[in-house]
Amino acid sequence: DQQVKQNSPSLSVQEGRISILNCDYTNSMFDYFLWYKKYPAEGPTFLISISSIKDKNEDGRFTVFLNKSAKHLSLHIVPSQPGDSAVYFCAAAIGTSYGKLTFGQGTILTVHP
Amino acid sequence: NAGVTQTPKFRVLKTGQSMTLLCAQDMNHEYMYWYRQDPGMGLRLIHYSVGEGTTAKGEVPDGYNVSRLKKQNFLLGLESAAPSQTSVYFCASSYSRDNSYNEQFFGPGTRLTVL
Numbered sequence: 478d479q480q481v482k483q484n485s486p487s488l489s490v491q492e493g494r495i496s497i498l499n500c501d502y503t504n505s506m507f508d509y510f511l512w513y514k515k516y517p518a519e520g521p522t523f524l525i526s527i528s529s530i531k532d533k534n535e536d537g538r539f540t541v542f543l544n545k546s547a548k549h550l551s552l553h554i555v556p557s558q559p560g561d562s563a564v565y566f567c568a569a570a571i572g573t574s575y576g577k578l579t580f581g582q583g584t585i586l587t588v589h590p
Numbered sequence: 591n592a593g594v595t596q597t598p599k600f601r602v603l604k605t606g607q608s609m610t611l612l613c614a615q616d617m618n619h620e621y622m623y624w625y626r627q628d629p630g631m632g633l634r635l636i637h638y639s640v641g642e643g644t645t646a647k648g649e650v651p652d653g654y655n656v657s658r659l660k661k662q663n664f665l666l667g668l669e670s671a672a673p674s675q676t677s678v679y680f681c682a683s684s685y686s687r688d689n690s691y692n693e694q695f696f697g698p699g700t701r702l703t704v705l
Contacts, residue, residue, distance in 0.1 A: 519699070576692065579649075580633040
């Protein structure tokens with residue numbers, strides 16, 4: 478039972494354009510959502526997060542949007558750069574559960590020069 | 591400040607052999623976690639620890655044991671390895687702060703192959 482789903486295994490975007498990565502979840506108890514970025518042969522690194530009391534959080538080129546009624550979140554990268562090419566994981570947590578994360582399957586983003 | 595380190599980076603085992611993966615963090619984090627990553631499945635939590643001397647089961651704990659004798663170290667053991675345990679293993683750690691969520695910091699991973 479996959480509680481966090483990333484239905485697009487891959488996404489290809491031209492440099493300078495917007496990248497939109499999507500994530501859906503089923504557990505309404507989740508109240509914190511994070512995006513991690515992973516390069517080959519490295520561990521995931523934290524990118525951006527959002528709490529369920531907000532619907533948007535911005536950090537430079539990265540913006541995360543949360544639609545609680547649809548149980549959907551998305552990560553926007555504007556403008557996309559070749560260095561953004563990586564695997565992006567969506568993750569969710571329940572605030573009282575000792576920080577345990579439930580991850581999606583990941584989306585491979587390729588940004589072409 | 592090395593962050594989260596994992597030993598070894600690669601290992602090949604035969605079915606039935608045992609091994610221990612070591613995770614160390616120098617950030618004085620209370621919480622530590624072990625995940626496995628398999629193709630098409632993201633990362634899944636194996637076991638976690640909320641403090642020295644405490645451990646708890648995650649989503650996929652079968653076939654693994656853990657110990658946290660020191661705050662900075664979290665060990666993952668495979669008593670009798672099986673081919674289904676072929677995976678990439680990631681350790682992570684985080685602070686515990688009241689009323690806020692804190693992101694996890696991940697190690698570089700251990701690639702384990704069980705033949």
